Amino acid sequence: MRQKIFHLLKGTPLNVVVLNNSRFYHIGTTEEYLLHFTSNGSLQAELGLQSIAFSVFPNVPEDSHEKPCVIHSILNSGCCVAPGSVVEYSRLGPEVSISENCIISGSVIEKAVLPPCSFVCSLSVEINGHLEYSTMVFGMEDNLKNSVKTISDIKMLQFFGVCFLTCLDIWNLKAMEELFSGSKTQLSLWTARIFPVCSSLSESVAASLGMLNAIRNHSPFSLSNFKLLSIQEMLLCKDVGDMLAYREQLFLEISSKRKQSDSEKS
Structure with a gap:
């Protein structure tokens, strides 16, 4: 890639x-993202960023110095999000507990206990002309590009x-080349077809969190009956239009709830 850029820019x-x-x-890694939006206040102070930005999150003490970062999301008053975590464009139900140093993006979680350093990101995907959903989940320390x-x-x-x-073995999947997308000589977590495809956003999140819980508890959770995608494939077939529509729906609902809250206070 660097050689291509060099030849294209040569003489410019x-x-x-x-x-x-x-x-x-520089906010190019998950660690940097968490650092600048939660624990390191320099960027927030210089740009006037808020810890709770355009969100419904009634469970955060106003005088608390340690807060999570919640962006454009609706969180039930019963849910818990630990300091050091970021939640963006998501809905969290009353039985959700997010541990520290997690990133939750574009997801609908109704019931879950997420371990520290979890990354959960849901995408709308278009497969054979049909709109479906898939959620990637992995640990912050997982090396997605490490290949064999x-x-x-x-x-x-x-x-x-x-x-x-x-x-x-826990997911009831066989180790074979067909399990991986892309090059068959660069097998990695990035190209592993392990993330379930579902008809709804909440179902896709529940399925992916189910496979994570199975690993944590060393209990079987079969993925053999699911259509599966790799992260590589998810990004290639993501439906940006539907993802923007979901964010617009969140925007309208948050706006309505904020107006209702303001009218009740007055």
């Missing part, structure tokens, strides 16, 4: 502009700190 005049009194914040060349080596991959071969 480049200029450097020195910016006075400026800072550069042969099926016999996938035992070197880990999902939430557990040998991937053990995970496949």
Whole structure:
């Protein structure tokens, strides 16, 4: 990729502009995302960012200095989100508990207890002209791009700190090349077809959290009857239009609830 960029830009005049009194914040990893939006207040202070931004989250003490970051979401008063976590464009029910250092994005969670350092992201996907949903879930320390060349080596991959071969056994999936999308000599968590496809957003989240709980509890959870996608495939067939429509629906509902709350206070 760098060689391609070099050849494309070769001979192009480049200029450097020195910016006075400026800072550069890099938010390109999950760790940096959590750092700048939860624990490190520098970026928040300089840009005037709020910990709870355009959301319905009645369970946060106003005088608390340690808060999670909640963006454009609706959280039931009974749910719990630990400091250091980010929830964006999501709905959380009363029986949801999010541990520290988690990222929840675009999801509808009705009942769950998420362990620390969990990443949950739901996508609308279009498959053969049909709108469906799939949710990726993994640990912050999982190396998604770490790849092996042969099926016999996938035992070197880990999902939430557990040998991937053990995970496949728990999920009732066979270790074969067809389990992976893309190159058959670069097998990784990124290309592993392990995430269920469902007809509704909440069902897809429940299914993916079910496979995570099975790993944590070492109990069987069969994925053999699901249509499965890899993260690579999810990104290729995501339906951006439906995802924006979902966010618009959240916007309207949050606006309505805020107006209702303001009228009750007055």
